[in-house]
Amino acid sequence: MENPWSGVVQIEIDGVKRPMSLTLGALAELEVDLGEDTLVALVERFESGGFSSSDVLGLIVAGLRGGGWEVERADLLAAEVSGGPMGAAKVAARLLARAFLLPEERRA
Template structure:
């Protein structure tokens, strides 16, 4: 791996910083911190071609998200977290907890990215009263 391809270091599950909008996900045996930076959000918006990020949040809140939404969101979070795992690599990766954990982590990533300061433990979209869980 060249220096331009190096990824951010792996973290323990307890080291992801919720106050910085980070979530942790174990991929291929490594716990990685994911974060949606402004650049990662712009890439995500372009990738999904769905109008706005509000549309994506609405899909997660209603339980109407797709596997492609989850994959694109996690790939953007990996990019924002400084990891060089491509979307294709992520699609083939071993994610601890499988697709359900991937969906939960994607929802948590959205919630933390749009939480106001002091709300780092923001409720996960789709898990509030009257919501459908992912």
């Protein structure tokens, strides 16, 4: 279940809704995966529009792991994400934004 107050975002993969959350561990894995040295650089990469579909996939994998599903990139290569590539990018952007909002700034 999606919960904007805790930063949880839901994604539908192959017809199954799964929670995503960017825990500190998930963010650390994402930094390594995307080759960024800092959280600021990671966020700026997405804010600037300088991200690739591989970056979106990495963000989704990190979020799914943070949400409790031990998934690998390879598990998602042939998966169907609700909304297609654009849907995946929108959910990934919402996930990243919620991870860095203060509780009082979070809205549904």
